[in-house]
Amino acid sequence: MHSLIKGFSRLSREDKVALLLEQQELAPQLAESFQEFLHPVKQHLFNDISENIISNYYLPFSIAPNFLINDHLYMIPMVIEESSVVAAASKAAGFWAKNGGFSTRVIDTLKNGQIHFTWNGNIQSLASVKHEILELITTTTDHITQKMRERGGGIVDIEFKTIANMLNTHQALIKFKTADSMGANFINTCLETIAPHLMDFINKHPQLKSEDKATTIMCILSNYTPQCLIECSVRCDVEQLKPYAGNYSAIEFADRFKTAVEIAVNDPYRAVTHNKGIFNGIDAVVLATGNDFRAIEAGAQAYAAQSGTYSSLTTIEINDKQFTYTLKVPLALGTVGGLTNTHPMAKAAMQILQQPTAEQLMQIVAAAGLANNFGAVASLVTSGIQKGHMKLHLSNVLNALEATETEKTLALKHFKDTVVSYSVVEQFLNQLRK
Missing domain, CATH: 3.90.770.10 (3-hydroxy-3-methylglutaryl-coenzyme A Reductase; Chain A, domain 2)
Structure with missing residues (x-):
C-alpha cells in the first residue's frame, strides 16, 4: 500500500507529475503528454482555475x-x-x-437561497412579521446588494418552510434576481450576512416566543430554480x-x-x-x-x-x-x-x-x-439512432484503431452506405492489412 501524500498542493507542477508517476508506477513517457497540452502562453490562467493542475484536458x-x-x-x-x-x-x-x-x-429569472435553522416555535408565526423581516434583510445587505440593485437585481421575497420529516428544522427561502450574473457568490454572501441578524430577530421578537433559541445550521444557494x-x-x-x-x-x-x-x-x-x-x-x-x-x-x-x-x-x-x-x-x-x-x-x-x-x-x-x-x-x-450516430463516430473509431490516412480514405468510402460499428470497422481494417 502506498503511503499518504502530504503537501501535494505545495509542490511544483513538475514535482507533482514526478510523484504521480512514481506513486502509481506509470510510464515516464506520460509526462510528455502532460507537457504537450500545457498552453504555451496562457497557462497561468488555467493554473488559477483549479487545484493541483498538471496539464489541460482539451475538448473540441x-x-x-x-x-x-x-x-x-x-x-x-x-x-x-x-x-x-x-x-x-x-x-x-x-x-x-x-x-x-x-x-x-x-418566464421568470428568480433564484433561490436557503438559510436552514432549528427552532421549536410556530413557523406560521413568522408570516405575520414577514414585512419586518424583509425590511431587516434588505437593510442588513444594503452594502452588498447596491450594485446588483442598480442592474435590476437584488432580494425579491422571503418565505418560511418546515423541512419535511425533520422536527423543528426549517428554512428561510429567499428569492433573488441577479441580473446578468449567475449569482452564486452574491447569494451566498447575502445569506451568510442575513443569518445572524435573522436568528437574533426571531429570538428577541415578542410575537415569536419559543422555549429554545433559533440557531443557524447552514446557508447556501439552491441550484433548484423552478422560477x-x-x-x-x-x-x-x-x-x-x-x-x-x-x-x-x-x-x-x-x-x-x-x-x-x-x-x-x-x-x-x-x-x-x-x-x-x-x-x-x-x-x-x-x-x-x-x-x-x-x-x-x-x-x-x-x-x-x-x-x-x-x-x-x-x-x-x-x-x-x-x-x-x-x-x-x-x-x-x-x-x-x-x-x-x-x-x-x-x-x-x-x-x-x-x-x-x-x-x-x-x-x-x-x-x-x-x-x-x-x-x-x-x-x-x-x-434509428445508430445509423447517423455511428457514421459520424467513424472517424473516432478509425483513430482508436490507429488507421493510416489511406485506410481512413478507403473506410470512409466503404462505409458511405453501410451501418457502422466498432467491430465491423475493425474487421474491415484487418482485411486491408492482410
Whole structure:
C-alpha cells in the first residue's frame, strides 16, 4: 500500500507529475503528454482555475450555424466530444430557420437561497412579521446588494418552510434576481450576512416566543430554480416536416414523433434518455460559455421530477395539421463573472454570441437543447439512432484503431452506405492489412 501524500498542493507542477508517476508506477513517457497540452502562453490562467493542475484536458470547440431565435440569427459555440450532437443541432437549426425559427420566452429569472435553522416555535408565526423581516434583510445587505440593485437585481421575497420529516428544522427561502450574473457568490454572501441578524430577530421578537433559541445550521444557494424558467418552441405545418420523414409521409412522421414524445412524458426510463438528448445541446453551450453545467443539470433534472415522477421536459401538440414542439426548462445562467470573463475560449464564445444578456443566453441555450432533442427523436422514429450516430463516430473509431490516412480514405468510402460499428470497422481494417 502506498503511503499518504502530504503537501501535494505545495509542490511544483513538475514535482507533482514526478510523484504521480512514481506513486502509481506509470510510464515516464506520460509526462510528455502532460507537457504537450500545457498552453504555451496562457497557462497561468488555467493554473488559477483549479487545484493541483498538471496539464489541460482539451475538448473540441465547435460551431452550429443557422440558429434563428426570435428572428435573430446566431452561430452557436458548442463544447462536446460527440460529433453527432453538433451535426444534429446544425441540421435542425437549418431546417427550423426555413420554417419560422425558434420562438423563446423568458418566464421568470428568480433564484433561490436557503438559510436552514432549528427552532421549536410556530413557523406560521413568522408570516405575520414577514414585512419586518424583509425590511431587516434588505437593510442588513444594503452594502452588498447596491450594485446588483442598480442592474435590476437584488432580494425579491422571503418565505418560511418546515423541512419535511425533520422536527423543528426549517428554512428561510429567499428569492433573488441577479441580473446578468449567475449569482452564486452574491447569494451566498447575502445569506451568510442575513443569518445572524435573522436568528437574533426571531429570538428577541415578542410575537415569536419559543422555549429554545433559533440557531443557524447552514446557508447556501439552491441550484433548484423552478422560477428561473425559459420556454422554447418550434412550429410548422405538418407537411413541412417531410425532409425529416424518411420513408414515411409527413403526417405519419408527425404521429410517430408525437407518440415517441408521449412515451417520454409517461415513462421515466425513456424520459431520462429523452432529456439527455436535450442536455446534449444545453450542456455543450453552457460549457462553451463558462457556465456551471452541473448546476444546470441538477436543477433541471429536479424540475423534470417535480410531479413526483420523472418526465419529459418537452411537450407536443398537433392541431389542425399544425406541429408545435415545446421545451420548458429552468436555466440559471450568467454572462458576467466566473469563467465567462476569465477563460479565453469562454470569452470568445460570448463574442461569437454577440455578448448576450443572461436572458438572451437562456434563450440561446434552450434553442440548442430543443434542436438536439428534435433531431434525436426524428432519427429514432425513422432510420434509428445508430445509423447517423455511428457514421459520424467513424472517424473516432478509425483513430482508436490507429488507421493510416489511406485506410481512413478507403473506410470512409466503404462505409458511405453501410451501418457502422466498432467491430465491423475493425474487421474491415484487418482485411486491408492482410
